[in-house]
Amino acid sequence: MNPIMKFIHLMGSPPWFYQFSGRLIPWLWGLFVVLAACGLYLGLVKAPPDYLQGESARIMYIHVPSAWMSMMIYALMAVMGFVGLVWHVRIAEILAISSAPIGALFTAVALASGSLWGRPTWGTYWVWDARLTSELVLLFLYLGVIGLYSAFDEPRKAARAASLLALVGLVNLPIIHYSVTWWNTLHQGSSIGASGSSIHPSMLWPLLIMALATKFYYAANLLSRARIRLIEQDQRKNWVRELLQEGTA
Amino acid sequence: MLSVSDLTLERYFEPVFRPVSFTLKAGRALLITGANGSGKTTLIRLLAGVLRPSQGEARCDFERRVYIGHQLAVKDDLSVRENLHFMGKFQGRGASDIEDVIHHVGLRRVASQLARTLSAGQRKRCALARLLLSEASLWLLDEPYSNLDPQGMSMLDGMLHRHLQAGGACVLTTHGSLLPQGLETQELRLESGAAT
Amino acid sequence: MSGTSAWHAFTALLRRDLVLAFRRRTEMFQPLIFLLVVVSLFPLGVGPSPQLLASIAPGVIWIAALLATVLSLDTLFRSDFEDGTLEQFVVSGHPLTAIAFAKILAHWMVAGVPLVLMTPLLSLWMNLSVDGMVVMLVTLVLGTPVLSLVGSIGGALTVSLKRGGQLLSLLVFPLYVPLLIVATNAVSAAVAGLPYTGQLGLMVAGLIAALTLAPFATAAALKLSLE
Amino acid sequence: MSHTPFILAAYGVATLLLLWGALAPVLRARKLKSEIRARLERTGD
Secondary structure (H helix, E strand, O other): OOHHHHHHHHHHOHHHHHHHHHHHHHHHHHHHHHHHHHHHHHHHHHOOOEOOOEHHHHHHHHHHHHHHHHHHHHHHHHHHHHHHHHHOOHHHHHHHHHHHHHHHHHHHHHHHHHHHHHHHHHOOOOOOOHHHHHHHHHHHHHHHHHHHHHHOOOHHHHHHHHHHHHHHHHHHHHHHHHHHHHHHHHHHOOOOOHHHOOOOHHHHHHHHHHHHHHHHHHHHHHHHHHHHHHHHHOOOOHHHHHHHHHOOO | OEEEEEEEOEEOOEEOEOOEEEEEOOOOEEEEEOOOOOOHHHHHHHHHOOOOOOEEEEEEOOOOEEEEOOOOOOOOOOEHHHHHHHHHHHOOOOOHHHHHHHHHOOOOOOOOOEHHHOOHHHHHHHHHHHHHHOOOOEEEEEOOOOOOOHHHHHHHHHHHHHHHHOOOEEEEEOOOOOOOOOOOEEEEEOOEOOOO | OOHHHHHHHHHHHHHHHHHHHHHOHHHHHHHHHHHHHHHHHHHHHHOOOHHHHHHHHHHHHHHHHHHHHHHHHHHHHHHHHHOOHHHHHHHOOOOHHHHHHHHHHHHHHHHHHHHHHOHHHHHHHOOOOHHHHHHHHHHHHHHHHHHHHHHHHHHHHOOOOOOHHHHHHHHHHHHHHHHHHHHHHHHHHHHOOOOOHHHHHHHHHHHHHHHHHHHHHHHHHHHHHOO | OOOHHHHHHHHHHHHHHHHHHHHHHHHHHHHHHHHHHHHHHHHOO
């Protein structure tokens, strides 16, 4: 069996996945902190204010990366859910379900920072602007997946139902996004979006670094949530008993 | 022939019953026994293809299966005749057989009443009519004798007997005394799935 | 199961569902009455001025139709789930997508078509112009099947849950957003005398997509709910 | 109207949410493990 297949096979066994991810998490958190600090420093201190919106554009360095993350996590959740649904890979199911709260979190961050950014630029906290509206609909999609998962008693059935819903949601995501954008141009004309204007390199670098930082946050958080769900589900199994008795968790 | 190897289903990450293996040839009946909650219904639903096993497999080369569970799939708002008519059409049977089947299961008198007005025994007979309507060679019956009066039980014995004679096979669960009379049966006792 | 017997099963199931619906006529009219009540609330809430009502008419009628459909989705599979008929569908060997499609078609005929027939009255109430009403009729004819198709996925996912009702609307509303946007825009374009064929084209595309994809998702959700 | 309060608010809310998102699993893990250990002692497995 070639190494990649061997790795995938090993990843499938709960104890191995638990140990492997356990070693990985500290590094991921480390990378997140370093990248975030560097991104924030560049974004908040070094980068010039936007010539149009002035200082408030600095909110872009948290708003845009979390908006990207909210969509990326939904897509990843749906793909992992698909793998769990079709090949009944339990770890894929757990990773998909553990991604949902993180995705909802990033959507909330995007909405909050977007509305706080709107106050100085558009004069109100909420404008039915294309991006904010589709973020809001995305939040409802996340709440639907989380709500459906928590409505079932049996965890495996809950994971499969939520994964199926995530898949249906993924098919609809681009349609929702473009219909909202088209709807927005009908009613208001295209509003000046930060990413619309061409980005000066000194502002592009912090944006990309922050985007990278949020990916490591997601990876670290996902693995720690997946580990707990694994322990919770296998608490009666031997490997958990041995693990906890050694106290090396 | 139905061959099952190392079959079980996990619920809440624990097997509902200890993995089972058996083979069931044409003309034979398998009796599944075990205490309440030992997973009899789960096993029979696994064999019916409603549930997907967490482990092991069930290879069945009987070309069609029919399953009668605790829920009898009889519509309260339809009459007995309409219920059977739907069951028959759903399996591609002509309407002519419906009247003979109604007579056979002894529901001729109530044939045009709504199923809502039937007694538990009559509803069970209405559900058992599904066996006659389907040409399935593998019968999967979950406690078929419950709610049946003595005539009903002997009717079912007769049906089973004829089915096995004709080269069919049958898996039925039962608890306690309600057993098919005069049938060659092999038995399978389910142990509850202890924590592995 | 050969193709012909799948067709027998489809027609038998469709006829049975329509008979069952007519046997419970009172329940059948619930979505319709709900639609009339919701639309008639708007003039009371927003004020009766004709210009205002005319401007919000497309959105109001469409949102009411959407709510009425979601209301009736909960019972779409529930009775079959509870009395074991759904199990028989799975064991029968017929393709579950065909069975799901028959159920959805029956739901659309029972819950969707009456909504379309109500359009003249609703347009009258909301002071919608005649050509607005005509396009509203077309959008509802194209749109209500999509409401049933997409909604049936939510219905199938929540059928095994005791209080699936509220969750069902949370699952389904985000999926209805594109349909609502395009449909209401088509009607307001017609009222304003602007071209609306593009929007109708989008709706036809949406209908075809829903027709081909939704039954598979619904069938998968039904099989999953039985576990 | 200086924008700094809005910038601080945006980053403040973001940090709070992300912090809560990161800490929730850690607290949950601690609680869960102590529950399981307690059950293990009690049942003496």
